[in-house]
Amino acid sequence: MDLKSNHTAPVLTDQSTLGVHNSLLQYSPRGAAFSSNLLLTIPRKKTGVLDDIRSSGWLDAMMSSSPPHKKINKDIQNELPLADADFAYRSWLLKYPSALTSFEKITNFAKGKRIALFLDYDGTLSPIVDDPDCAFMSNNMRLSVKKVARYFPTAIISGRSRDKVYEFVGLTELYYAGSHGMDIIGPVTKSACVAHSNSIRSTDKQGKEVTLFQPASEFLPMIEEVYDSLVESTKDIEGAKVENNKFCVSVHYRNVDEKSWMTVAQRVHDVIKEFPRLRLTHGRKVLEVRPMIDWDKGKAVLFVLESLGLSNSDDVLPIYVGDDRTDEDAFKVLRERKSGYGIIVSSAPKESNAYYSLRDPSEVMEFLNSLVMWKKSSGL
């Protein structure tokens, strides 16, 4: 990869919200009707590091950060018996209808429009597994993504490093955005050049000319440093794993005994307090450390649409499918634009900015296959 640019990062402007350091702010749902654990609190007082961690809601967020994927007899988030959990899920479906049962409605709306597809990776195209290095997507899923990309421009928008997610997906016909959209590779088009002054021409692994956009490139040395510090400071916590996602770092605690989650939070807090230009967000059993810039998956979606010449257009229908809190930024952008649909992938009720839902990656695959069938049969 040929990288020459020295970009200036778009600066996050809401750092002083409620006078709280941004690293202590996290995704706050619109109002958790089903799971009160999802209501995250903002620290009222800061008398010490441990107080910060307890009162900031880090632990609450860590507890509620992912539905269980192994235990099937209980909804651990609410400790509801199966029948109640099922009832809660069915009630939730009234607010976020299944994209499969609403398929006709979606395609009716898509008539005469060009669909642009955005897919998150972990938990959307591949099931959540204990070892992040083994989150492989199935061959059937790969085939479905390949087919759908023949008909609709398709981009993967992941928190992973772009190289890693490409390694997992392995399809050259897609656009890729890694590090929560802070590392985007797309086609060389006229609109890509004007899409953002920070875009540069580069070459991909196949030697093809591409447009590269890395709004946080100035943070690379800092991310390397924080990665090394996090590895060092968590090395004695059994099960903790630190992943370098190039422009952000993930600290996984899925395999850490729950009794030590506080220690994980404490160590991460201790490290990032030395880096005031970094912030922390919560994912599924993962703490994500990233640059404090005004860029997220939502901005990445707009960037890709613009690069492809598909923005500002009434005849484009963007669809974004994702399962995590960081995907909410993209759902929100589509909702605010009043064009396009967010589809949340979840087997448990949770508040979202999405319009529709799918239960798990197997339903995502069914949805992608249905899009292909619809397109073929409509002869459009």
Ligand SMILES: O=P(O)(O)OC[C@H]1O[C@H](O[C@H]2O[C@H](CO)[C@@H](O)[C@H](O)[C@H]2O)[C@H](O)[C@@H](O)[C@@H]1O
């Ligand atoms: O935006 P995404 O593509 O969804 O990436 C978000 C994070 O995904 C990965 O972690 C998650 O999936 C792992 C594998 O199933 C799982 O072990 C982990 O608990 C999940 O949080 C990835 O490893 C992270 O770096 C991404 O930030």
